[in-house]
Amino acid sequence: MTDSLKNLASIDKDAFSHDLISWFTEEQRELPWRKDQDPYKVWVSEIMLQQTRVDTVIPYFNRFIEQFPTIQDLAQAEEEKVLKAWEGLGYYSRVRNLQSAVREVHEKYGGTVPATKEAISTLKGVGPYTVGAILSIAYGIPEPAVDGNVMRVISRILSIWDDIAKASTRKIFEEAIRTLISEENPSYFNQALMELGALICTPTSPSCLLCPVREHCHGFHEGVENELPIKTKAKKQxxxxxxxxxxxxxxxxxxxxxxxxxxxxxxxxxxxxxxxxxxxxxxxxxxxxxxxxxxxxxxxxxxxxxxxxxxxxxxxxxxxxxxxxxxxxxxxxxxxxxxxxxxxxxxxxxxxxxxxxxxxxxxxxxxxxxx
DNA sequence: CAGTCGTGGGA
DNA sequence: TTCCCAAGACT
Incomplete structure (x- = not known):
């Protein structure tokens, strides 16, 4: 891990954060879950977005929030109705875990999503990524939210050649983000990395000439942006x-x-x-x-x-x-x-x-x- | 760690 | 057609 992050010390953290967050402030997409910072809506959106494209999620999110506007509504709903609202999204255990966790928040925390890593981590379906996403976006707490976008973007910026398909590799990126993350605006910092991954630093043919943090990018300067990230491929069905x-x-x-x-x-x-x-x-x-x-x-x-x-x-x-x-x-x-x-x-x-x-x-x- | 767990879209 | 993927979590 020490060797993987050999380029971390050379990053100008303040300039990187500034360039990244300025770009996001200007260029971010208008998305239904970005209208406010309601922790419940942030939570629902993050669960829906797991392994699922933004364009697919949008109509599901709107219908879901209309049908279950609050934690209490979802807590009291029949599971059958909840599954029906999720129908077609896939990974259905996501929404069964979500409702189970929402019921726990309703009963144990009076309907308020907990704002500590320790408490929120125990909720069903809330793993390392979602913990960081909810804490940073809903509560402004500087916690890494490392998803596939972040691993791709950071692997290029820091020229990290570890296999991002391996579960253990995520920790390397969390360590990098803990060093780089903006304490002033961790919400925008985390969202900006993911937005950059979705719009600019794409899996194939990244648009480096449009990238707001190109000057900070070791992968670009080394000319290896198309070689990264390293990801072993899945086996056949x-x-x-x-x-x-x-x-x-x-x-x-x-x-x-x-x-x-x-x-x-x-x-x-x-x-x-x-x-x-x-x-x-x-x-x-x-x-x-x-x-x-x-x-x-x-x-x-x-x-x-x-x-x-x-x-x-x-x-x-x-x-x-x-x-x-x-x-x-x-x-x-x-x-x-x-x-x-x-x-x-x-x-x-x-x-x-x-x-x-x-x-x-x-x-x-x-x-x-x-x- | 490696397998389980969905779906639709784009190269 | 085939492959890979897209804001992962759980066992």
Whole structure:
């Protein structure tokens, strides 16, 4: 770590902060979470922005704050409504952790987001980055907020060649930021580094000629700005074959299933589906037996109607979508429902299964469809 | 540490 | 098409 920061001492901290913050003051984007410094709104925005683009977050943030304007509103909301508001954003444990933490703040701190690193760090879903972001942006406390932008920008400015994909590397950048951060305006300092990473110091072809801190940048002066940062690439997704079934009853309702409370897409709803190994790929009898085994649902399978490929960070789903006819009643359990095309809209579904909803609705009410 | 956990957009 | 990515946290 000592060697990684060999260029840190040569940075003119005051001039760097001034150039960076002046640029941000002039050039920052108008974003809905920048209208005020409400710690709750800062918190929500930071959770939404994790691994997610600004343009994607904006409409979600506006709807979310409209629906849950305060900590109390979110604390008292049904989880189902909260998940529905997050539907399509991905990483759904983010919002379940957020609501859990908001409930803790509501009960334990009277609805005031704690302003110390020690207290805020214990909240679910609030890691090292989010701690620094909330403390600096909402409370003006000089704490590093090291995200991917900051690591990219600082790796170029200080010519740091450590692998930013490794978890341990973040500490090197936190150390650098602790030295460089503006005590007068840590909020703008942290936001400016991220804004610079988003607008100027981009992953590919950075716009160095437009950069307000080019004169401070070792990477630029060494001509290595396009070599940095060092980031080992992720490995390929594992392929999983699924068979999902639109199971209709005589009234045109369909069966939906709530996923377990832990793991992939926790507590989201889906069409009943089973993992199939290649040899049984289209064997309807085999799929019928798995549906009975795993969901207690008796189905008469009909034809396959489409194939959906859906890519996650670490796996890829290849879903064969079938139609089927419900034989008899479904078991009366919390994780199974029989819903109409209208009622289904109230339930949160992952994007892969929203595509299946489209197929379900195409033949809405047409009970003579399956042959 | 390395794997888990989503999605949509751009090169 | 394929790949990488975008304001990470948790186990």
């Amino acid at each position: 594992r392929l999983v074959h699924l068979a999902a079934v639109i199971i209709r009853d005589d009234e045109g309702n369909t069966v939906i299933h709530k996923r377990p409370s832990e793991g992939l897409l926790a507590n989201m709803w889906e069409f009943p589906n089973v993992e199939i190994s290649l040899p049984f790929y289209r064997d309807k009898g085999y799929i019928e037996s798995l549906l009975l085994e795993q969901f207690g649902i008796k189905v008469k399978m009909a034809q396959a109607i489409s194939r959906i490929e859906h890519v996650f960070s670490h796996l890829k789903w290849d879903i064969q979508v079938f139609e089927g006819k419900l034989q008899g009643p479904i078991e009366e359990v919390e994780d199974l429902r029989l819903v109409s095309p209208i009622e289904i809209d109230e339930f949160p579904f992952p994007v892969s299964h929203q595509k299946i909803i489209q197929h379900y609705k195409k033949v809405e009410g047409d009970v003579t469809h399956d042959e």
